[in-house]
Amino acid sequence: MNKQQLLFYILELEGTFVFAMSGATASKQHGLDLFGIIAIAFIVACGGGIIRDVCIGSIPPAGLKNWYYLVTSTVASGITIALYSFIQRLKHPVLFFDAIGLSIFAVTGAQKALLYSQNAEVAILLGTTTAVGGGLLRDVLLKRIPVILRKEIYASAAVVACIIVVLGNHFKWISSGWVSIIAVSTCFLLRILSLRYKWHLNFFFTKKSNH
Template identity: 45%
Template structure:
């Protein structure tokens, strides 16, 4: 039940993020919904494909489709108000990253995969939808740019794996892992910390 709640919350947040990016790219209503769905479901679909779950869970459960569609339509209808909430949107994206990373890692662990595999799958579940969103908009994915995004997800996944190995309560592990991801994202954005890039490269 906890995993379902986490995933639905993450779906809504990521769908809103994708929909807002689509509005900024001046896509029509259908395009906004498609990009919202892609951003919301992409990470989970990749996770399930890697774990051999066919068809992916998000395509077998109606709420997993309804929640992101509704979120995308709300953003489409009220995008001026949403666009003004830039900090809130960034925070929501960080929350979505944390929720999806935690649920993805926990799902992988439930299928008895090795710890390092669970970490990688959890990270991929968190960043996959956003990467697909950026590719559809013909942008370099955020995870490949200087911002500390994938590393934040990986840190949260490691916490989930460690908590699982130490037999901590699932709810506590989920909260700690998600909060860690959000804190890393918020602090790095606030302090404008970036991953290193190669120097002396001509553009």
């Protein structure tokens, strides 16, 4: 396994862990039982990656084939349940964990598409799908309006991260590790700042029309 593949797997497991915490926290808030919490956590953590793998022909998908994805999401669920009272003290814990998972999976999704010799457009589309797919499934199962259908900077932040990965892979000005760090950080900051300052895609257009 080369350095790029090792970095990919590390990021994938980190994304799996935080997305599973996002799903487990949301499930706990909705009063689901232990099985429901673990199931939703796994779906959130691996749903987007499974869709991506099916699209690029990586069959069976890594989320189903490799046991450590299930173990990682289950451990994250257990930690969430054990530390739920502490997690609840965080302001909007689901949004925080979701922003981290979104950022990491946008990067790993685009990277895996490129590893499978897909072009830039496919890498951006599947990177975005990897990032938002699990959250979309979570919201549907918990009967919430999916985040990507709300007036928020969510999928667009993932698109920006994917574009950074694609450009970094094309120009190779810096190492893949630094490209990943820049892409993850950019996506996370865009998501968090948009929540903090209530930015959305028509924000500037709305301001302009009010003048």
